[in-house]
Amino acid sequence: MEGVAMKLPSFKSLAPNAISIGHRSFSRVRRSSSLSVYSAASSSATVATNSESVSLGHRVRKDFRILHQEVNGSKLVYLDSAATSQKPAVVLDALQNYYEFYNSNVHRGIHYLSAKATDEFELARKKVARFINASDSKEIVFTRNATEAINLVAYSWGLLNLKPGDEVILTVAEHHSCIVPWQLVSEKTGAVLKYVMLNEDEVPDIDKLREMISPKTKLVAVHHVSNVLASCLPIEEIVVCAHNVGAKVLVDACQSVPHMVVDVQKLNADFLVASSHKMCGPTGIGFLYGRSDLLQSMPPFLGGGDMISDVFLDHSTYAEPPSRFEAGTPAIGEAIALGAAIDYLSEIGMPKIHEYEVELGKYLYGKLSALPDVRIYGPRPSESVHRGALCSFNVEGLHPTDLATFLDQQHGVAIRSGHHCAQPLHRYLGVNASARASLYFYNTKEDVDSFVVALADTVSFFNSFK
Amino acid sequence: MNTSSSFKVFASPPLIFSSRPPKNASQNPRFSSKVPRSCPKTIRCMRDSLNLRSSPNAPSALSFATVEAPLGTKTSDKLRILVSEFRSLTEPIDRVKRLLNYAADLAPLDDTARVSANRVPGCTTQVWLDIKMDEFGRMRFKADSDSEISKGFCSCLIWILDGAKPEEVMGVRSEDLSEMNVGVHGKEQSRVNTWQNVLMTMQKRTMTLVAADVAHRGGERPPHHHKHDLLFKYVNGSYMESSTVHDYSISLLPLYYDFTI
Numbered sequence: 001m002e003g004v005a006m007k008l009p010s011f012k013s014l015a016p017n018a019i020s021i022g023h024r025s026f027s028r029v030r031r032s033s034s035l036s037v038y039s040a041a042s043s044s045a046t047v048a049t050n051s052e053s054v055s056l057g058h059r060v061r062k063d064f065r066i067l068h069q070e071v072n073g074s075k076l077v078y079l080d081s082a083a084t085s086q087k088p089a090v091v092l093d094a095l096q097n098y099y100e101f102y103n104s105n106v107h108r109g110i111h112y113l114s115a116k117a118t119d120e121f122e123l124a125r126k127k128v129a130r131f132i133n134a135s136d137s138k139e140i141v142f143t144r145n146a147t148e149a150i151n152l153v154a155y156s157w158g159l160l161n162l163k164p165g166d167e168v169i170l171t172v173a174e175h176h177s178c179i180v181p182w183q184l185v186s187e188k189t190g191a192v193l194k195y196v197m198l199n200e201d202e203v204p205d206i207d208k209l210r211e212m213i214s215p216k217t218k219l220v221a222v223h224h225v226s227n228v229l230a231s232c233l234p235i236e237e238i239v240v241c242a243h244n245v246g247a248k249v250l251v252d253a254c255q256s257v258p259h260m261v262v263d264v265q266k267l268n269a270d271f272l273v274a275s276s277h278k279m280c281g282p283t284g285i286g287f288l289y290g291r292s293d294l295l296q297s298m299p300p301f302l303g304g305g306d307m308i309s310d311v312f313l314d315h316s317t318y319a320e321p322p323s324r325f326e327a328g329t330p331a332i333g334e335a336i337a338l339g340a341a342i343d344y345l346s347e348i349g350m351p352k353i354h355e356y357e358v359e360l361g362k363y364l365y366g367k368l369s370a371l372p373d374v375r376i377y378g379p380r381p382s383e384s385v386h387r388g389a390l391c392s393f394n395v396e397g398l399h400p401t402d403l404a405t406f407l408d409q410q411h412g413v414a415i416r417s418g419h420h421c422a423q424p425l426h427r428y429l430g431v432n433a434s435a436r437a438s439l440y441f442y443n444t445k446e447d448v449d450s451f452v453v454a455l456a457d458t459v460s461f462f463n464s465f466k
Numbered sequence: 467m468n469t470s471s472s473f474k475v476f477a478s479p480p481l482i483f484s485s486r487p488p489k490n491a492s493q494n495p496r497f498s499s500k501v502p503r504s505c506p507k508t509i510r511c512m513r514d515s516l517n518l519r520s521s522p523n524a525p526s527a528l529s530f531a532t533v534e535a536p537l538g539t540k541t542s543d544k545l546r547i548l549v550s551e552f553r554s555l556t557e558p559i560d561r562v563k564r565l566l567n568y569a570a571d572l573a574p575l576d577d578t579a580r581v582s583a584n585r586v587p588g589c590t591t592q593v594w595l596d597i598k599m600d601e602f603g604r605m606r607f608k609a610d611s612d613s614e615i616s617k618g619f620c621s622c623l624i625w626i627l628d629g630a631k632p633e634e635v636m637g638v639r640s641e642d643l644s645e646m647n648v649g650v651h652g653k654e655q656s657r658v659n660t661w662q663n664v665l666m667t668m669q670k671r672t673m674t675l676v677a678a679d680v681a682h683r684g685g686e687r688p689p690h691h692h693k694h695d696l697l698f699k700y701v702n703g704s705y706m707e708s709s710t711v712h713d714y715s716i717s718l719l720p721l722y723y724d725f726t727i
Contacts, residue, residue, distance in 0.1 A: 399613035
């Protein structure tokens with residue numbers, strides 16, 4: 001009777017509509033010790049039952065133990081989620097579980113542990129597919145992160161399809177990961193990179209982008225939400241313009257997938273990339289979404305095991321996508337933990353998360369812009385303009401690195417300073433660096449208040465030395 | 467040790483000292499001749515104007531201020547003095563304040579020197595370094611930065627190294643500076659990279675000037691070779707295992723700690 005339905009709730013209950021591929025392996029688990037771990041995992045994500053009067057940020061904070069600490073003698077105020085997000089206990093448990101109870105290489109063995117690991121790994125892929133509404137989980141390629149995903153497209157699709165004189169359109173606000181790979185590939189292929197500048201609202205000029213698109217355009221690679229400007233691009237519109245001339249569109253969704261509903265069918269993009277570590281998942285895993293027919297037509301990126309069909313001495317034949325692009329042993333535990341992160345976010349509901357962040361982001365913007373000598377980059381929020389929940393800014397006469405150092409040392413406030421991997425954008429804005437405070441759904445109004453008070457103290461401290 | 471109440475002097479000309487009346491909250495204890503009398507005032511000023519947690523170490527830190535470096539003080543001694551001064555500041559905020567004090571004392575840099583050739587690569591902040599060799603063969607440094615804390619770092623490095631012989635410049639290791647970081651106390655990573663980058667640039671460009679000087683004099687190779695080896699030995703010890711000397715002109719500098727996103 002060992003094998004009978006010891007249905008472990010963790011993966012199923014956290015995602016009400018979870019695809020039930022894993023049930024076979026669930027029901028076969030014999031070790032009762034694993035039960036306690038799973039039940040602990042499931043209880044920590046019950047955020048929906050609390051009263052609505054407590055904000056989302058307050059409700060979920062208990063799931064993030066890392067937030068409950070002091071740094072340099074002050075309570076930690078973590079405002080750097082655009083750099084990396086914190087992970088809820090369920091995600092950490094999922095990673096631990098994997099290594100503790102069923103770690104095994106995937107796609108290879110026929111023994112029990114291997115089958116279970118493979119099932120969970122492929123279940124995670126399905127969860128990602130569902131999360132962004134891909135039509136098939138075969139359209140999800142696991143990579144190390146979004147940067148590797150973009151490089152995959154550049155070296156696989158780009159090298160094959162870009163010819164001399166072909167144009168790739170980017171914006172001046174792109175992250176380095178969506179600039180440098182195209183530079184490398186355009187050097188090899190003779191393609192030309194063209195950049196869309198900002199308009200007077202400090203967002204990429206969509207009118208100019210439309211003008212730039214021509215029959216020579218083969219690819220438009222743009223961010224969805226900017227990690228500096230907090231602006232959101234009208235991807236659907238861009239895709240329509242690009243497809244009209246037969247160009248493909250790659251969407252860098254690193255700052256959008258964690259924060260709002262992203263539906264690749266609605267966007268109709270050809271490629272989309274995101275990183276797990278920005279959406280409550282572990283580092284070391286990210287994904288590329290590519291339309292089936294496109295992935296089918298692409299040659300391999302990295303060569304090795306798993307991506308082959310048959311290997312001979314003088315040639316090899318390659319596997320079907322997504323395996324074709326997943327050489328070697330993948331980050332199995334990390335992918336499974338990403339699946340758990342998706343379950344966690346889905347349980348709360350992406351629309352709810354987005355709504356909360358819009359409100360909190362507006363609050364941050366309001367309080368920050370009320371301070372004297374503070375210049376926030378990107379568009380002003382309005383009825384028609386929704387900013388992401390982050391503010392990159394500079395204070396007159398104060399280097400952002402000095403600012404961030406003092407905020408950390410004296411107030412335990414963690415923000416980021418530098419160019420945020422967007423040097424062309426900073427050059428365009430005429431600054432060398434900026435400070436950035438970025439929020440996620442586990443931040444609260446109190447975090448914003450603490451930050452603003454600390455910032456005011458910082459400014460007066462440095463002013464006193466002038 | 468010369469503990470006269472005169473202004474502190476450096477090991478070699480010119481004397482870079484503050485003859486300005488002390489500012490309200492930026493009293494630089496090292497340079498002031500009025501330290502004993504103004505001690506209490508300084509502590510009170512800092513506390514009041516900044517409204518910070520009391521710094522129990524401030525008095526002991528200020529007592530270090532009476533230690534002055536007499537003429538002929540070696541680079542290694544100056545380094546020791548500065549390290550012990552910073553080591554006494556156990557509160558990170560006091561290190562920030564001390565650096566900001568020193569930043570105020572940095573000699574200004576000509577606009578003509580603020581060029582990209584003088585930029586120190588690898589820093590998120592902009593740092594410009596102007597390096598010359600004087601007629602005595604000693605290295606003269608001037609620097610500036612758009613960040614006050616980086617200016618403070620530069621001010622300290624210049625106090626240690628300005629007027630030093632080239633081999634003294636080459637003999638300073640970045641580990642020697644780790645005590646003076648402005649980060650979590652005891653950890654080496656935060657901000658120390660500004661030290662490292664500036665130091666490495668000082669050393670690299672010292673090498674270049676020494677080589678040019680030797681070439682100019684039509685001098686023998688050995689001194690240059692020795693210093694060259696000194697640099698590469700250090701570099702080899704810290705960063706590279708290979709014993710072959712390549713042109714590591716970029717890789718002489720440590721990994722750029724600009725992990726911003």
